[in-house]
Amino acid sequence: MDIGPWLNRIFPEIKPDPRPDGSSWVALIKTRTPEHNPPLFWLGKAIDVIDEYGQYDLFENRARAALMNPNQTTWESEQRVEDIFSAACAFAWAARNLGEPRFILNPSGSICISVPEHKVLVAHRRVHPQKNLEALLASVIQLATDADEELPKTSQRLIYLDIYLNLHFYAQDVGYRLELTEPMITALRDLADQRLLGHVITRPFQWGKPLHASY
Numbered sequence: 001m002d003i004g005p006w007l008n009r010i011f012p013e014i015k016p017d018p019r020p021d022g023s024s025w026v027a028l029i030k031t032r033t034p035e036h037n038p039p040l041f042w043l044g045k046a047i048d049v050i051d052e053y054g055q056y057d058l059f060e061n062r063a064r065a066a067l068m069n070p071n072q073t074t075w076e077s078e079q080r081v082e083d084i085f086s087a088a089c090a091f092a093w094a095a096r097n098l099g100e101p102r103f104i105l106n107p108s109g110s111i112c113i114s115v116p117e118h119k120v121l122v123a124h125r126r127v128h129p130q131k132n133l134e135a136l137l138a139s140v141i142q143l144a145t146d147a148d149e150e151l152p153k154t155s156q157r158l159i160y161l162d163i164y165l166n167l168h169f170y171a172q173d174v175g176y177r178l179e180l181t182e183p184m185i186t187a188l189r190d191l192a193d194q195r196l197l198g199h200v201i202t203r204p205f206q207w208g209k210p211l212h213a214s215y
Contacts, residue, residue, distance in 0.1 A: 001047070002034050003029060003034060003041075003044035003047070004032070004044075007030050010060050010064065011063075011067065013071060016030035017030075017031065018031040020168060023073070024078060025073070025082070026067070026070075026073070026081065029167075038203070038206055038209075039165050039205040042092075042205050042206045042207055042208050042209075043089065043205040046088040046089045046091065046092035047088055048092075049095050050092070052095075053095060053100065053101065058103050059084070059088060062084050062111060063081055066080035066081045067080070079128060082126060082165065083126050086125075086126040086160075086162035087124045089162055089205050089206075089207035090122055090160035090162070090200075091103065091113050093200060094113050094120075094160075096207075096208070097213075098115045098118060099118050099120075100116075100117065101114065101115050101122075102115075106150060108150070110150070119156055120158060121151050121156070121157055121158070122158045122159075123151050123158070123159050123160070125144075125147055125160070125161050125162070126163070127139055127163050129166070133179075133180060136180065136184060137187045140161065140187045141187055144159055144161070144195070144199070145195075147159040147197065148195040148197055151197075157197050157198065158197060158199065159197050159200070160200045160202075161188060161201045163202065163203055163204050164204060165205060170203075175204060175211065185211060188201055188212075189212065189214065192214070199214055200215070
């Protein structure tokens with residue numbers, strides 16, 4: 001199912017709004033189609049996979065809890081929703097590449113992805129918008145460090161790192177511009193190798209075609 005119908009199911013209260021400065025990010029996405037828009041194509045496919053593996057209800061509950069009040073969204077609440085959507089993409093990637101996944105709760109209350117048959121735990125993280133390259137690289141290092149501290153060392157461990165979606169200019173932003181993307185991949189790879197973490201990094205929501213993967 002395309003992302004629009006999925007969003008209508010998850011957030012029925014939010015009406016579609018095509019204005020870039022309109023009511024909310026979710027409202028804007030409801031007006032877009034996946035044709036010629038890879039982030040939205042892969043996001044819809046990710047929720048399909050969650051549904052296929054019987055994890056949809058948990059995912060929907062987390063998405064609604066992240067937004068808190070669908071009638072009064074904020075930038076912070078929408079960032080939390082996009083983080084949950086990144087978790088959906090990490091789940092779908094794990095299903096395709098590792099085995100049958102399940103969402104599990106961490107002691108902190110956050111969720112990660114378990115693939116029991118291979119004793120793998122996947123921590124999903126999303127790079128939020130940053131002011132410059134230095135801040136971007138610092139964010140990547142912090143996210144990988146947090147994942148390392150979150151995942152118990154009794155399992156094979158992996159971080160799935162998604163890049164934020166600049167909906168209007170994503171093809172000119174991080175993930176597409178080499179001068180921004182290559183240093184980010186290098187920073188993640190170097191720290192992950194030091195911490196014995198498998199790692200995957202993708203363009204916004206594009207779990208089907210990672211930029212880099214090592215696990």
